[in-house]
Amino acid sequence: MRTPTKAAARLRGAFVGSTSGAVSIAAHALGGGTVSSDQPSLALLLAACALVGAVVASMRVRHAVVEVMTMLAIGQTIGHLALSLSPGHHHNTPTGATMLITHLIAIPVGALLIHGAERAISVAASSAQRAVDVLGAGPLTPHAPAFTASPGPVPTPKRLLFSSGIGTRGPPAAR
Template sequence: MNSRTDGVARTRGMFVGSASGAVSIAAHGLGGGVAVPSEQAVVLLLAGSAVVGAITASARTVGHPLLFLGAVLAAGQGIGHLTLTLASDHGHGLHLTPQMLAAHAAATVVGAMLIRAAERALLGVITSVLRIVVAVLSAPPVPDVRRWTPTVVRRLDPTIGWITRSAGGTRGPPALSR
């Protein structure tokens, strides 16, 4: 893989991992679960989302990237739902309510389409701009070294010397006679 493909894959993994966690919390709350999960549930959800993102970033998608994204998002949301259900203090069991299932399905479809659109349209531009910005910011500063150049001193016009010699020299105090 080249660096652009690696960057797109890492960004895809980041998007999938963060979307899985965020949608899991939202769909869990919309489906009748606890709106604000406990600290333990959030920590486990972050760990699960990071694992899903890392697996997505390392997987190669040769054909049908939209289906791959949908499958990975669905798996990530399933892991998120399971994590929130097991780690939360409420007990609605592992069953999915129709509202929760609809929220997960809609989020999977919309999320896959948005991530794919971001990959195709924006990531090439964003990667190019970021590459330029990083190159400019990481370039070593150019020292401001000014070279010494000799300054030409202007000489007096020689006609002034002719005028003073023709007048008998320079004028001075009168000489004393004896």
């Protein structure tokens, strides 16, 4: 049976794996590196990011943002190592710094976005589940009326009700 926790873990793994790959490619492009589809390092990057995603999906997360940041850092490191196997890969001082800054900025931003997406999916799924529960409950049974009116004549009010407000007001008579 699929539980919401397992579904969220699978989505988190997919987000972390794909984000690690995308940021690795983007950081290398910003750092002056080249990544083309015919390089064997790209296939290694895809395999590494799929592995990172599978590991994250199997983990039980207690502190979501901190653990996702850690897994993103590990995933980007693995992605960087996979792309560094390409021929002609080098780290000059200005481009290496740009690449490192891009990786360091992407880690907390990616973790916050993944955590926000996970929360949004959780809220949407619970709202959909409540709607299905309400719609699936069926029509309500009619309730008996709280009071009934008799079809006969209206009874006459008692004498007490007629004389309750009529009379002299004041202190009692002295004897």
